[in-house]
Amino acid sequence: MDLMEYKAKELFGEYGIPLQKGFLAGKQEELIRGLDPMEQVPAGMRYPVVLKAQVPVGGRGKAGGIRFASDREEAQKQGEAVFGMTIKGHPVKRILVLEKANFTREMYLAVTLDRGGRCPEILFCSEGGVDIEETARTKPESILRTPVDPRIGIREYNARYLSDKAGLTGEMGKEFKGVLSRLYEVFCAYDCMLAEINPLVVTAEGHLLAADGKITVDDNALKRQEAILTYRDEQEEDPQIRKARHYGFLYIPCEPDGTVAVMSNGSGMIMSCIDLITKAGMQVGAALDLGGGATADRIAQAVELMLAETRTQALLISIFGGITRCDEVAAGIRKALAKAPERRTQLVVRIEGTRKEAGMEILSSLAGRVRTADSILEGV
The missing domain is CATH 3.30.1490.20 (ATP-grasp fold, A domain)
Structure with missing residues (x-):
């Protein structure tokens, strides 16, 4: 979950990171x-x-x-x-x-999660206010990366190495260590995937200041982050997202002008569907990830949610039936369509896996409103 700048800075301020x-x-x-x-x-x-x-x-x-x-x-x-x-x-x-910050220099500083190294990692660049992903692509040598042992945290040598590379000496070097240590504290305290200051500026008076900030919190840790949950609930986010979360689904808004919706069980399958639809010259308006083990009732809730999108002209449902049985998927689709007889959205369904034959038999009874496909390519 990404926090807006004002909330990121609020958390920075709680830990003593200097702000405007x-x-x-x-x-x-x-x-x-x-x-x-x-x-x-x-x-x-x-x-x-x-x-x-x-x-x-x-x-x-x-x-x-x-x-x-x-x-x-x-x-x-x-x-x-x-x-x-x-x-x-x-x-x-x-x-x-x-x-407005009166500064003489901009830098980039972040703590992120290095999945490969299985530890936090400090990212530092002597150029701030930049798209760090673009910088990593065009000038990878300008980004310094330092792993952090989570059992120990930030040590003197972590900060000294980076401040020396940046030419921050004396009192400025001490300030840098303080900012880095506090940023790492924020990263740990709020279960962050990313805690970023971009830019970290040197003011005309010779002090450091976090001029902008970004925080990404691990969605799986939200249940123990009450302050972040309160913030999330205060946001005027898409009502479809709130409704999907209530049912335990992941709803992803895509293109504002998209007329095709996608429903599947697994992020990889969803991305494949979106790629193929886009390649075919269409736009995806929204996608929904069911997760695993969905029953007919949950499938019905998901289909109803997607059909509620008035701009949706077609809904592609692609399910691999492992824990989620194909006959439960088909029964859920039938139940949802029975509640929305006036909606003429075209449904294209591809199911594969456990109890596929039983599922296809149910779908055949919905031939007027549902088209079946043997593959995602055929469905698109």
């Missing part, structure tokens, strides 16, 4: 009130300020979702414009207002 002064506004009135010198929170914020749209996608800057203002009047005007934006299908409902 700022506040979060959920509507224009809150933004205006926060900019009032008499009510300003935090006190002493200075212009110029930066207004950053809070949306769960990247590319805010290119979309015009990050703006600067040199005084209160301009900030109010820019805030009104940003609140009226939709970025990659996400309406802007929150703006983070911050003092």
Whole structure:
């Protein structure tokens, strides 16, 4: 689960990572009130300020979702414009207002999970504010990687190695060690897959500052992360996602203009279906992962959920029946269609595995609304 910048910075602040002064506004009135010198929170914020749209996608800057203002009047005007934006299908409902950082240098610092090494790993680049994936592809030698023994944590030599490479000496080197240690604490405390500061800047006064941040939390650990669960529930996310989560499914929104939906049991199968559909010149609007062991009732819930998407003209269901039996899949489809006789969405079903013959017999009775396929390719 990816956290928006304001939440990532909130967690950074709890652990003492240095941040700009700022506040979060959920509507224009809150933004205006926060900019009032008499009510300003935090006190002493200075212009110029930066207004950053809070949306769960990247590319805010290119979309015009990050703006600067040199005084209160301009900030109010820019805030009104940003609140009226939709970025990659996400309406802007929150703006983070911050003092504009006056810096002389940008760097990249992150703690991530090295699956191959089975341990946390520090990533550092002397160039910040960049797409780190693109940098890793074009200039891999510029990224320093340091494994961390989870039994020990950050040691003096971890920080010294990176600060020496970056040319951060004296007090700046000590500050760097503090930021790195606190970032690692955040990574561990919140079961992160990634805790990233990009950019980590050197201010004109000679101090370090986390100018932007990103945190990805392991979905499997959410049950023990009450603060993150509360944050998730506060988000105005897609109601389909909430409904799918309630039933124990994984719902994935895809292309806003997509008219084809995909339902399967397993991420690999879903990705294969999406690739083939896209290659055939169509767009996938949404996908749903059933997981394993789905009964007829759960299949029916999943199909109903996908048919509720009004833009969906076709639904491809591809199931490999191991724990999930093919006759249960077919029975669930029949049950869902019985509840939605008016929907004319074309269903294409491919089932393979346990009790396939019994499942195909049930599907044959739905010939008017369901087409069967022997392979994903045929289904597409």
